[in-house]
Amino acid sequence: MTLRAAGLPPHAEEQARELKPLTGIAAVIIDLDGTMLDTAPDFHVAINRMRADFEWAPLSLQTISSFVGKGSENLIRRVLSVDYADAKVELHFDAALAAYQRHYLSINGHYATLYPDVITGLQQMQEMGLRMACVTNKPVAFALPLMEATGLSRFFEVIYGGDSFSRKKPDPLPFLEVCRLFNLQPAQIVAIGDSSNDSEAGRAAGCKVLNVPYGYNHGQPIQNVDSDGIVPTLLCAANLISL
Numbered sequence: 001m002t003l004r005a006a007g008l009p010p011h012a013e014e015q016a017r018e019l020k021p022l023t024g025i026a027a028v029i030i031d032l033d034g035t036m037l038d039t040a041p042d043f044h045v046a047i048n049r050m051r052a053d054f055e056w057a058p059l060s061l062q063t064i065s066s067f068v069g070k071g072s073e074n075l076i077r078r079v080l081s082v083d084y085a086d087a088k089v090e091l092h093f094d095a096a097l098a099a100y101q102r103h104y105l106s107i108n109g110h111y112a113t114l115y116p117d118v119i120t121g122l123q124q125m126q127e128m129g130l131r132m133a134c135v136t137n138k139p140v141a142f143a144l145p146l147m148e149a150t151g152l153s154r155f156f157e158v159i160y161g162g163d164s165f166s167r168k169k170p171d172p173l174p175f176l177e178v179c180r181l182f183n184l185q186p187a188q189i190v191a192i193g194d195s196s197n198d199s200e201a202g203r204a205a206g207c208k209v210l211n212v213p214y215g216y217n218h219g220q221p222i223q224n225v226d227s228d229g230i231v232p233t234l235l236c237a238a239n240l241i242s243l
């Protein structure tokens with residue numbers, strides 16, 4: 001197949017050519033943090049404002065980014081573990097989480113940016129007639145206003161957050177709920193995300209999986225993650241998929 005060159009970063013076209021087309025696809029499930037939006041600067045500001053409230057030293061953007069991906073509760077536990085052993089982490093947990101949520105909501109999206117070719121990729125998927133779901137581990141109360149403010153909501157039939165179901169990614173439950181809602185088989189759906197959470201959830205659900213290389217992935221190389229390919233942008237993902 002011929003991939004469109006438009007919007008590809010340098011060398012990306014070469015990389016994209018080696019990818020195998022995904023056929024018989026009817027829907028996509030797309031991750032939010034690290035895939036559509038670079039929200040690391042929002043996490044950085046909110047976490048460090050929380051830490052300042054408790055007179056804990058600020059953490060670097062890189063450290064905080066490596067803690068993102070498994071939802072707010074895990075993020076706060078990881079952040080507290082920098083200074084405390086497990087028992088003390090639990091002692092501070094409720095107050096730290098509440099302060100973090102207050103700070104995050106007050107700056108939600110102020111420092112976040114769209115990655116290249118997200119909007120063009122989503123537009124192309126929409127024009128292809130793919131059904132579209134966003135599944136993020138971000139709490140719904142953070143994800144909905146953020147996606148509205150950044151012009152992402154309009155593309156998605158449904159947005160599920162980390163608190164939408166009893167289990168979040170890497171558990172397959174949220175993806176299986178999308179399959180049920182769309183009345184599709186998992187193999188008709190491609191899950192696209194920046195981390196092993198997305199890939200493990202996708203594989204366990206029986207979906208196809210594509211990764212993007214520019215997100216967080218718990219500070220680990222995305223090349224180590226099992227998927228059907230690494231696409232440089234969502235536009236490249238759209239070019240690889242067909243109905």
Ligand SMILES: O=C(O)COP(=O)(O)O
Pocket residue numbers: 031032033034068069070071072135136137138139169
């Ligand atoms: O908030 C998180 O932990 C990460 O969310 P994501 O699933 O959109 O990457």
Ligand SMILES: [Mg+2]
Pocket residue numbers: 031032033034035069193194195215
């Ligand atoms: Mg992510």
